[in-house]
Amino acid sequence: METPGTLKRTVAVVLLAVSGAVAAFAAIAPAPEAIPVPPAIAVVEALPIDAEALVPSPASYIRAEQFQRGDSAGAFLARLGIAEPHAARLAKLPILRNLRPGTHVSAVVGADGMPLSLSFLNGRDSLVEITPDGRASERRADFETRLAMKSSVIRSSLFAAADAADIPDSVAMQLADVFSGDIDFHRDLRKDDRFTVVYEVHSLLGRPVRAGRVLAAEFVNQGRAYRAVHYGSGYYAPDGKNMRKAFLRSPLEFSRVTSGFGMRRHPLAREWRAHTGIDYGAPVGTRVRAVGDGVVEFAGLKGGYGKVVILRHQGQTTTVYAHLSRFAGGLHRGSRVAQNDTVGFVGQTGWATGPHLHYEFRIAGQARNPFSIAMPAATPVPPQQLPAFLAHAEPLVARLDLLANISTLAQLE
Numbered sequence: 001m002e003t004p005g006t007l008k009r010t011v012a013v014v015l016l017a018v019s020g021a022v023a024a025f026a027a028i029a030p031a032p033e034a035i036p037v038p039p040a041i042a043v044v045e046a047l048p049i050d051a052e053a054l055v056p057s058p059a060s061y062i063r064a065e066q067f068q069r070g071d072s073a074g075a076f077l078a079r080l081g082i083a084e085p086h087a088a089r090l091a092k093l094p095i096l097r098n099l100r101p102g103t104h105v106s107a108v109v110g111a112d113g114m115p116l117s118l119s120f121l122n123g124r125d126s127l128v129e130i131t132p133d134g135r136a137s138e139r140r141a142d143f144e145t146r147l148a149m150k151s152s153v154i155r156s157s158l159f160a161a162a163d164a165a166d167i168p169d170s171v172a173m174q175l176a177d178v179f180s181g182d183i184d185f186h187r188d189l190r191k192d193d194r195f196t197v198v199y200e201v202h203s204l205l206g207r208p209v210r211a212g213r214v215l216a217a218e219f220v221n222q223g224r225a226y227r228a229v230h231y232g233s234g235y236y237a238p239d240g241k242n243m244r245k246a247f248l249r250s251p252l253e254f255s256r257v258t259s260g261f262g263m264r265r266h267p268l269a270r271e272w273r274a275h276t277g278i279d280y281g282a283p284v285g286t287r288v289r290a291v292g293d294g295v296v297e298f299a300g301l302k303g304g305y306g307k308v309v310i311l312r313h314q315g316q317t318t319t320v321y322a323h324l325s326r327f328a329g330g331l332h333r334g335s336r337v338a339q340n341d342t343v344g345f346v347g348q349t350g351w352a353t354g355p356h357l358h359y360e361f362r363i364a365g366q367a368r369n370p371f372s373i374a375m376p377a378a379t380p381v382p383p384q385q386l387p388a389f390l391a392h393a394e395p396l397v398a399r400l401d402l403l404a405n406i407s408t409l410a411q412l413e
């Protein structure tokens with residue numbers, strides 16, 4: 001927030017290593033094809049700078065404030081730097097009397113406290129503008145899209161690592177989704193795993209409003225690096241292989257609730273039979289998803305399994321989801337399900353002492369460890385598109401290289 005005398009100004013500070021989390025912003029227009037690689041990592045920080053030295057007494061300035069619960073319109077307008085009698089006049093406007101707490105309002109205010117315009121986001125994409133005479137108009141907000149590049153190291157969970165680097169949840173979830181064919185985020189994560197992610201940030205009047213798509217990412221899991229680049233409607237490895245696999249690594253979606261280190265084995269030490277599957281401890285009601293496209297072979301009660309869904313996939317593969325609290329609506333024998341469709345919800349029906357999902361992966365009726373089986377991948381980038389894809393991927397991969405090196409450096413310290 002500006003105060004008379006000092007102006008906080010965004011200044012790029014060059015840092016070589018930040019312990020734990022490395023963050024970088026690059027002010028770049030949306031076109032991901034034309035991303036120049038910055039010569040050094042710029043970490044954006046707000047530093048106080050003597051205003052007089054930079055800005056010779058401005059005629060107007062932009063001020064932004066968040067409307068708080070308990071704020072009156074008048075007090076809020078005063079906080080935006082709007083002087084009387086303008087504040088009292090504008091405070092009568094219904095649109096300003098009905099601001100929702102949490103709304104960020106930007107005001108362009110003259111040096112004398114005269115409002116030149118007020119604006120705020122109303123809903124997702126609609127920008128409301130109010131003129132000094134109190135007329136309100138609404139139009140589609142022109143977001144400015146920049147790219148953020150961030151890295152972090154897993155200490156306790158993916159969400160904790162994302163929080164440490166100020167990475168939004170939506171980006172952490174996309175990250176887990178992009179690598180869901182290679183990594184079981186419930187069981188495979190280890191301390192010191194690390195990741196780098198390049199994603200869009202949509203800003204309005206210089207203020208980041210929300211994160212967009214993940215454009216590129218690297219995940220180093222148990223010493224093995226996986227990389228993905230967004231292209232068309234999917235994600236591909238830098239060589240053009242599709243990141244989507246025939247089977248997801250985990251039947252449970254990654255979320256704040258289910259996140260954490262290697263899901264604890266459920267407390268039942270003596271399983272009800274020779275254990276042929278994987279147990280995921282998770283709260284009752286957690287969504288259980290089909291790991292691959294298939295057809296429901298069985299959905300009902302079956303002895304110790306309790307409520308169980310069995311899916312038949314291509315070839316000789318079947319998957320089993322047991323101890324469910326309930327099935328997905330409309331699911332019955334013969335239903336077709338696509339990868340990631342909900343089949344049911346975690347429970348503790350059958351012989352289970354605590355809520356958990358018992359999951360089996362079978363080939364020709366034999367329980368197998370899904371992690372030891374090479375999973376066929378979905379279609380790669382078509383050969384005729386490969387040159388275009390490689391040209392698109394190159395600058396993104398260069399960024400991953402840059403941050404990967406830096407986070408390695410940070411780790412060595």
Ligand SMILES: [Zn+2]
Nearest residue numbers: 277278279358
């Ligand atoms: Zn089990």
